[in-house]
Amino acid sequence: MRKILKAILPFGFKANGIACGLKKTGKLDLALLYSEFPAIACAKFTTSSIIAAPLVVSKQHLKVARDFRAVIINSGNANCFTGKAGIKDALLTARYLAEKLKIPTRSVLVNSTGIIGKRLDILKIKKMIPELVQGLSTAGIVKAQKAIMTTDTFAKEISLTLRIGSGEIHICAIAKGAGMIAPNMATVLCFIMTDAAITSKALDKALSGAVDKSFNCISVDGCMSTNDTVLALANGVAGNVPISGGKALAFFSNAIETVCLELARMVILDAEGATKFIQIDVVQAKNWHQARRVALNIANSALFKTAIFGENPNFGRVVAAIGASGIKIREDQLKIRLGSLKSKQVRLWVSLSCGKAKCTVFTSDLTPRYIKINAAYN
Amino acid sequence: MRKILKAILPFGFKANGIACGLKKTGKLDLALLYSEFPAIACAKFTTSSIIAAPLVVSKQHLKVARDFRAVIINSGNANCFTGKAGIKDALLTARYLAEKLKIPTRSVLVNSTGIIGKRLDILKIKKMIPELVQGLSTAGIVKAQKAIMTTDTFAKEISLTLRIGSGEIHICAIAKGAGMIAPNMATVLCFIMTDAAITSKALDKALSGAVDKSFNCISVDGCMSTNDTVLALANGVAGNVPISGGKALAFFSNAIETVCLELARMVILDAEGATKFIQIDVVQAKNWHQARRVALNIANSALFKTAIFGENPNFGRVVAAIGASGIKIREDQLKIRLGSLKSKQVRLWVSLSCGKAKCTVFTSDLTPRYIKINAAYN
Numbered sequence: 042m043r044k045i046l047k048a049i050l051p052f053g054f055k056a057n058g059i060a061c062g063l064k065k066t067g068k069l070d071l072a073l074l075y076s077e078f079p080a081i082a083c084a085k086f087t088t089s090s091i092i093a094a095p096l097v098v099s100k101q102h103l104k105v106a107r108d109f110r111a112v113i114i115n116s117g118n119a120n121c122f123t124g125k126a127g128i129k130d131a132l133l134t135a136r137y138l139a140e141k142l143k144i145p146t147r148s149v150l151v152n153s154t155g156i157i158g159k160r161l162d163i164l165k166i167k168k169m170i171p172e173l174v175q176g177l178s179t180a181g182i183v184k185a186q187k188a189i190m191t192t193d194t195f196a197k198e199i200s201l202t203l204r205i206g207s208g209e210i211h212i213c214a215i216a217k218g219a220g221m222i223a224p225n226m227a228t229v230l231c232f233i234m235t236d237a238a239i240t241s242k243a244l245d246k247a248l249s250g251a252v253d254k255s256f257n258c259i260s261v262d263g264c265m266s267t268n269d270t271v272l273a274l275a276n277g278v279a280g281n282v283p284i285s286g287g288k289a290l291a292f293f294s295n296a297i298e299t300v301c302l303e304l305a306r307m308v309i310l311d312a313e314g315a316t317k318f319i320q321i322d323v324v325q326a327k328n329w330h331q332a333r334r335v336a337l338n339i340a341n342s343a344l345f346k347t348a349i350f351g352e353n354p355n356f357g358r359v360v361a362a363i364g365a366s367g368i369k370i371r372e373d374q375l376k377i378r379l380g381s382l383k384s385k386q387v388r389l390w391v392s393l394s395c396g397k398a399k400c401t402v403f404t405s406d407l408t409p410r411y412i413k414i415n416a417a418y419n
Numbered sequence: 420m421r422k423i424l425k426a427i428l429p430f431g432f433k434a435n436g437i438a439c440g441l442k443k444t445g446k447l448d449l450a451l452l453y454s455e456f457p458a459i460a461c462a463k464f465t466t467s468s469i470i471a472a473p474l475v476v477s478k479q480h481l482k483v484a485r486d487f488r489a490v491i492i493n494s495g496n497a498n499c500f501t502g503k504a505g506i507k508d509a510l511l512t513a514r515y516l517a518e519k520l521k522i523p524t525r526s527v528l529v530n531s532t533g534i535i536g537k538r539l540d541i542l543k544i545k546k547m548i549p550e551l552v553q554g555l556s557t558a559g560i561v562k563a564q565k566a567i568m569t570t571d572t573f574a575k576e577i578s579l580t581l582r583i584g585s586g587e588i589h590i591c592a593i594a595k596g597a598g599m600i601a602p603n604m605a606t607v608l609c610f611i612m613t614d615a616a617i618t619s620k621a622l623d624k625a626l627s628g629a630v631d632k633s634f635n636c637i638s639v640d641g642c643m644s645t646n647d648t649v650l651a652l653a654n655g656v657a658g659n660v661p662i663s664g665g666k667a668l669a670f671f672s673n674a675i676e677t678v679c680l681e682l683a684r685m686v687i688l689d690a691e692g693a694t695k696f697i698q699i700d701v702v703q704a705k706n707w708h709q710a711r712r713v714a715l716n717i718a719n720s721a722l723f724k725t726a727i728f729g730e731n732p733n734f735g736r737v738v739a740a741i742g743a744s745g746i747k748i749r750e751d752q753l754k755i756r757l758g759s760l761k762s763k764q765v766r767l768w769v770s771l772s773c774g775k776a777k778c779t780v781f782t783s784d785l786t787p788r789y790i791k792i793n794a795a796y797n
Contacts, residue, residue: 080756087742088745089657089739089742089743090741090742090745090746090747090748091738091739091741091742091748091750091753092742117736121732121735121738122735122738122750122753124750124751125751156735157734157735157736158734158735158738159737181488220586225534266739267738267739267742273764338614343721343785344793347789347790347793347794348793348794351793351794351795352791353794353795356500356535356536357497357500357534357535357536358535360469360500360535360536360645361467361469361535361643361644361645363468363469364465364468364469364470364643364645365466365467365643366468367466367468367720368468369468370468370469372469372500372502373502373503375469375500407721407790408788408790409787411725412725412728412785412786412787412790413787413797415721415725415729416725416726416728416729416731417721419728
């Protein structure tokens, strides 16, 4: 497995990013990911009961289609809490693009990130779709990456080459997300593209496992977005024997997990206002779910996060957060070790002494700058 | 019902507060509440799986005794995460006091608040118990109130007189808690004393309902303490027909709810670093539990709290918090109204349009000063 922290598109993919005027700053705000051949897709979405309009449309397309060709993403507006009009806007975005690409509307997936509760300016998008399509290229992934950013301070991208059987497959992924940021909750979006031939079932299995151990194990403050999406597209151009299980799927799953974990770590590294990158290892748990629950409860404790900001080795706050997690534990089973608080990377280690499972969660500290950023009106 | 925001002990109660040296500042840190006649007691404790040693002892006494005479509370040390030694310390505190008062040890309830994870200096307490007992008086409630405070900036106390049948009964309650504060999580402690004659079952029913609608409906940041306690003592000195149900219990329950609600509001008014007192009314819910879940999810959203601090009317954050609460709701059912953000008191009103239940939750904003306070090492 060769890994590089840059976006290099797998065979058969092109991309582009342009400015269509949704961001007041004039920065890039419309991205297109395109596969020259039909790709299968699977996705993990936010579990919020209120989800953004583009997710409603994408979920519908994922149900009916197996021949995906394009993903269009806008930043600057989340198209959420916009009612039926919002769903129509998301659908129109897909339709305008499908017409231009001469593909079925169902082959287009849509996504948005930005402010909640405002109608999307669909005419701005419509007007720029020809230019967006015309500019598609393999190098265009750089612009696409920029166009999905909101207040991210650096690009989150990774590419992998993986030997499977006698050939090679490629995976490339880009992500956005910078914790909780103005103008609204920063959504985590992640798009994974691969030229691997793989069955839908195997792709879903690989993605589920990877997301659980990466994007579901990071937290800035426990808030969930209405737009969170991790999407994987596989177009089979590599021509490998389709991955459906066994060793090949194990290799592939491991690669997808690496991709997701690296990107999830980058999101936490970019968390707004943060001064610390905190790794919480909960070990000797009864099972992974218990370990994760304890780790996330600590990660979401404002008191713990504030203590780390203050470089204050306050064990009491860790104990209280574990107790509040609701798991049954006796205090004499609990072992807590906290690494040095002086460096930017801080490690907390908690042993529950009741099993062999473990989980690692990444989080950031809670700082006055986080509040300053999020208190501002936009 | 006559209400006064001062502590006036009901008949048959005395109190005292002294400094025994647990607080480095030399401030009052040991409180005693005393009933001249055996009282029944009931309590609501933290649901944390890790609870402080005095709670272990008090729970045990509540199981076996019906003749309570005293509650001893220290501040400056939570006696939590202190293992078997901590439980022994809590038991010794009860025993030393019982010996001095010539009552059974089971008639003493104990409580602590302060730093987690450090042994209690039991000798300091033992040495001062004679003076603590000697100074008992009806006016001593003022000193007891001071002795349970940690970083509270004002006393939280209330007294009620209630006509039941042809006579009057009295209720007095004191509380401590100021949100999340240094040196550790601020515990909410509340002690209610009444001279009413009431059955244990009726007292428990009144207290459960009151706590649910008051202390269980406030949040500074969703963290739960290891020491949270609301305790009620009733000594029957008023000589009324014992309250066991019907109208009398309804009146009494209403009075206990008023007491708890006023004190819970004071805790939020005193929340460390806060600049806003926020009332969240969730109405037209399917049931009270649904309303409370939505209201608490908003109250615990760092993004929402930060927006209120910034006087930023950000509806998107309210929508996202509601969605993340996990309740099933369509966005077209949702109505949100936010009052003026310019004043210290802010009101948010959310209608779920799916029933007739409602719940009110009180919370505070999240501010840079909160972080500054909690980041400091103590």
